[in-house]
Amino acid sequence: xxxxxxxxxxxxxxxxxxxxxxxxLDLDIRRGEIMGLVGGSGTGKTVLLNSILxxxxxxxxxxxxxGRRFSQMTALERLKVNSRWGVLFQNGALFTSLTVLENVxxxxxxxIDMPPALMEEIAGMKIGLSGLAPDVGDRYPSxxxxxxxKRVALARALALDPEILFxxxxxxxxxxxGAAAFDSLILELSQALGLTVLMxxxxxxxxHAICDRVAVLADKRVAAVAPIEALLRxxxxxxxxxxxxxxxxAALAGKES
Amino acid sequence: MRGKPASSVTAAGVVLRADGAKxxxxxxxxxxxxxxxxxxxxxxxxxxxxxxGDIVIDLSDLGLIDTAGAYIIGRVTRRCSEPDGDFHxxxxxxxxxxxxxxxxxxxxxxPAEDEAGYGFGPALARIGAGIEAVLREALDTFAFLGxxxxxxxxxxxxxxxxxxxxxxWAMEEVGVNAMPIIAVLSFFIGAVxxxxxxxxLQTLGFSVFTVELVGIAVLREFGVLITAIMLAGRxxxxxxxxxxxMKMQQEIDAMRVLGLDPFEALVLPRVIxxxxxxxxxxFGAMIAGIFGGMIVAWSAQDISPTLFIARFHQELPWDHxxxxxxxxxxxxxxxxxxxxxxxMMVSGDVESLGRRVTxxxxxxxxxxxxxxxxxxxxxxxxxx
Numbered sequence: 001x002x003x004x005x006x007x008x009x010x011x012x013x014x015x016x017x018x019x020x021x022x023x024x025l026d027l028d029i030r031r032g033e034i035m036g037l038v039g040g041s042g043t044g045k046t047v048l049l050n051s052i053l054x055x056x057x058x059x060x061x062x063x064x065x066x067g068r069r070f071s072q073m074t075a076l077e078r079l080k081v082n083s084r085w086g087v088l089f090q091n092g093a094l095f096t097s098l099t100v101l102e103n104v105x106x107x108x109x110x111x112i113d114m115p116p117a118l119m120e121e122i123a124g125m126k127i128g129l130s131g132l133a134p135d136v137g138d139r140y141p142s143x144x145x146x147x148x149x150k151r152v153a154l155a156r157a158l159a160l161d162p163e164i165l166f167x168x169x170x171x172x173x174x175x176x177x178g179a180a181a182f183d184s185l186i187l188e189l190s191q192a193l194g195l196t197v198l199m200x201x202x203x204x205x206x207x208h209a210i211c212d213r214v215a216v217l218a219d220k221r222v223a224a225v226a227p228i229e230a231l232l233r234x235x236x237x238x239x240x241x242x243x244x245x246x247x248x249x250a251a252l253a254g255k256e257s
Numbered sequence: 258m259r260g261k262p263a264s265s266v267t268a269a270g271v272v273l274r275a276d277g278a279k280x281x282x283x284x285x286x287x288x289x290x291x292x293x294x295x296x297x298x299x300x301x302x303x304x305x306x307x308x309x310g311d312i313v314i315d316l317s318d319l320g321l322i323d324t325a326g327a328y329i330i331g332r333v334t335r336r337c338s339e340p341d342g343d344f345h346x347x348x349x350x351x352x353x354x355x356x357x358x359x360x361x362x363x364x365x366x367x368p369a370e371d372e373a374g375y376g377f378g379p380a381l382a383r384i385g386a387g388i389e390a391v392l393r394e395a396l397d398t399f400a401f402l403g404x405x406x407x408x409x410x411x412x413x414x415x416x417x418x419x420x421x422x423x424x425x426w427a428m429e430e431v432g433v434n435a436m437p438i439i440a441v442l443s444f445f446i447g448a449v450x451x452x453x454x455x456x457x458l459q460t461l462g463f464s465v466f467t468v469e470l471v472g473i474a475v476l477r478e479f480g481v482l483i484t485a486i487m488l489a490g491r492x493x494x495x496x497x498x499x500x501x502x503m504k505m506q507q508e509i510d511a512m513r514v515l516g517l518d519p520f521e522a523l524v525l526p527r528v529i530x531x532x533x534x535x536x537x538x539x540f541g542a543m544i545a546g547i548f549g550g551m552i553v554a555w556s557a558q559d560i561s562p563t564l565f566i567a568r569f570h571q572e573l574p575w576d577h578x579x580x581x582x583x584x585x586x587x588x589x590x591x592x593x594x595x596x597x598x599x600x601m602m603v604s605g606d607v608e609s610l611g612r613r614v615t616x617x618x619x620x621x622x623x624x625x626x627x628x629x630x631x632x633x634x635x636x637x638x639x640x641x
Contacts, residue, residue: 096606114294118329122290125328128364142606161290161323192359193324194352 004031006066006164006196007052013060014047021047023220025061029164034190034197035225036207038242039217045200046090048217049166052198053087054078083111086157090168092149094141100127100152101137107159123159130155131185147178151185158189165190167199171206183209204243204251216242269320271296273303280307281347282333283315288326300333309334317348327356328364394620401598402590405528408520424526431492431527432534436541438491443475443483443542447549450474455557464558468568471550476577480543482629484535485588489621493596496527497617500600501610509601519601528593535589536582543581576641584632588625595621 005028012025021044029035039045050056052063054070063070065081073081094103104123108114114122124134130151141149150170157165170186171179183203187210190197201207207214207228215225218238224231232243242248269286282303286292303312312334322330330353346354412419454470500523503509512519547569554560599617603610 097608108290112290112294115297118294118297121332122325122328125324125360125364129324129360131363134364140606142604142609158324161325192356 005029006031007198008064009048009052009061010064011061012048012051012058012063014044014051014056015059020220022051025221027215027222027225029196029198030213031196032190032194033212034187034199034210036211036214036228037198037200037217038202038207038214040238043217044220045217046168049168049198049200053085053166054082083107083160084163086160086162086165088150088153088157088165088167088170090172092141092153094149094152094156096141098140099137100132100139100141100144100155103141103152104155104159107156111160123155126155126158127152129158129189131181147174147182150174150182154185158193161193162195164196164198167197167201169200169202171201171203176205179203179205180209186210204248208251269293269296271299273299276313279311279313281313281315283317284319284330286318287320287322288330289321289323290325293325293329296329300329304333314346315348316346316350316353319348319350319353322350322353322356324356324360327353327360331357331361398595398598398620401601402594404520405524405594405597408518408525409528412521412525418521419529420522420526423522424529427527427530428534430495431488431530432537435487435491435534435538439484439487439538439542440545442487443480443546444549446479446483447471447475447546447551448553450479450546451550451553452557455553459558465560465564465568467550467554467558467560468565469572471547471554472569472573473577475543475546475550476573476581478581478629480546481539481581481584481588482625483546484538484542484585485592485625485629486622488531488535488538488589488592489618489625492531493592493621494614494618496593496596497600497603497614498610500524500597501603501613504601504603505605505607505610524597524601527597528590531589531593532586533589535592536585539582539585543578580632580636580641584629587628587632591624591628592621595624 007027007029009025009027012022012027013020014022014025025048027048037045037048047056051058070078094100095106098106101120101123104126105119108119108123112119124137127137128134132148132151132155136144136148136152141152144152154167154170157167165186167186171182174182183206186197186199189195199206199211211228213225214228214231216223216231216234216236216239218236223236224234224239226234228243231239234240269284269288269292272283272285274281274283280303282300288296314330314333451467451471454467455464458464458466458470500509503523509519509523512522551562551565554565555562596617599613599620603613
């Protein structure tokens with residue numbers, strides 16, 4: 001595998017008051033890979049994501065993008081980097097006052113200078129790309145089901161053709177069929193567009209199906225990063241429990257059959 | 258796919274070249290979401306003037322390409338009616354063909370039909386829809402009132418079902434906590450009325466009539482009106498927001514499933530609190546208003562407080578006070594009903610919460626003013 005590292009987290013420390021979430025956390029994300037991020041509830045998966053996204057200032061350590069330190073970037077450079085990222089938040093975080101089409105157009109309108117008609121066409125194309133029917137565009141987020149909302153959020157995350165896509169529990173709350181469809185959609189998009197993907201998930205099937213590597217958050221740091229086959233042999237007790245518990249075995253059996 | 262980092266963006270362009278019957282579209286530079294906007298018009302011209310079969314796309318000088326670029330290139334050779342028109346490429350590019358085909362496969366480009374939104378007909382339709390909405394709102398509010406009254410009767414028959422703690426809490430929120438602001442407002446209104454009267458009556462030499470002016474204005478109208486408007490602005494919006502956010506979080510649904518009647522648990526305590534506290538607040542507002550008038554009469558016209566109070570007792574019958582007080586519980590009821598109903602009407606999204614809070618304040622102030630006018634006519638006819 002290439003060692004072309006897109007994002008690297010070095011010595012990250014995050015604390016809320018006296019409660020330390022991350023201590024000396026290191027993580028490297030390679031260009032073009034799909035990385036899964038797992039960890040027990042409360043181990044700070046979303047906090048790590050927020051730190052990488054710049055929504056939370058780290059209390060120590062640094063995050064590098066393409067070899068450049070975030071702490072040394074100006075706010076403008078930071079904004080530019082962020083506009084090359086797509087984020088799918090846990091609950092979609094769609095703007096409720098805008099239609100689906102306007103939601104997807106929002107980043108285009110903000111960052112790109114192009115004729116409005118073309119903007120609408122491109123937003124419509126993204127909606128199609130994320131697996132929705134074109135007539136969804138005129139509806140409001142409150143009129144959509146949970147799965148459709150996730151797809152709209154994905155379309156919005158893809159609006160600016162990001163280099164890297166962050167997904168926070170993309171398949172949580174979806175039925176197994178919808179979740180599998182979403183997984184294959186992400187896999188297909190990442191291959192077609194050459195996306196780098198970091199996804200937080202509890203869905204063992206997703207981990208098996210699409211992740212190139214999986215990072216495990218435990219003991220306030222990344223306890224292991226490896227392809228899932230290697231992780232299965234990792235002696236760390238939490239990892240053993242996670243992948244070899246009843247659900248883990250079921251997912252593994254599903255993959256093998 | 259990006260073969261190179263985004264910093265090496267080279268100028269994008271398109272060159273058209275005729276080759277026999279074919280039109281060759283040469284693509285230069287990077288075709289990404291940042292750059293394709295400039296090529297839109299040119300490509301649209303090609304799309305309109307050249308038959309899809311005669312278009313050849315030359316990829317040999319193409320730089321980076323992303324889905325926006327792939328879309329706009331793919332669009333040239335597509336027609337809405339024949340989504341899989343012929344495709345012709347020359348030149349090699351590592352990713353472009355795959356990406357263009359991927360995007361083509363997943364999108365349709367039929368333009369959306371425009372909705373009729375302008376003109377005389379739709380304008381009439383909007384007016385009609387607006388009137389229908391107003392009537393429906395009014396009808397629904399009466400239905401809500403009826404349902405609340407029925408819940409009230411049921412509770413009366415079975416008094417231990419009354420939620421005492423929420424009722425007392427609502428009374429504190431609506432009554433005690435609102436008293437200071439209502440008193441201050443009413444004080445100033447009383448003072449203003451006294452000033453207005455003082456100016457006018459002094460020129461006629463009847464400055465002592467300021468007492469009657471302040472008394473009648475504050476007792477009959479302003480005390481209760483200030484109270485009702487403050488209730489509408491303060492408590493009514495709070496009711497809508499409280500109940501509305503509970504509705505958004507599905508708390509109301511949870512109550513129904515658990516066998517709790519939301520009318521009994523949420524609406525009735527607030528309605529009782531408003532109906533009981535409105536007269537008390539009105540009384541406070543009257544005292545403060547008269548006090549304001551008295552201060553002004555004393556300072557601006559040398560009517561001493563002793564004279565003011567003596568004349569007040571002598572000239573003003575109890576009727577004025579009773580007229581004012583009689584309106585208070587009605588206004589309290591109306592404000593509470595509208596606030597609770599709008600809260601119950603909130604649907605899933607944040608937008609509707611904002612809309613409902615606005616509607617609730619507007620409707621309740623509107624209702625208060627209309628009722629005020631009807632009371633005035635009624636008491637005039639009755640001669641009170």
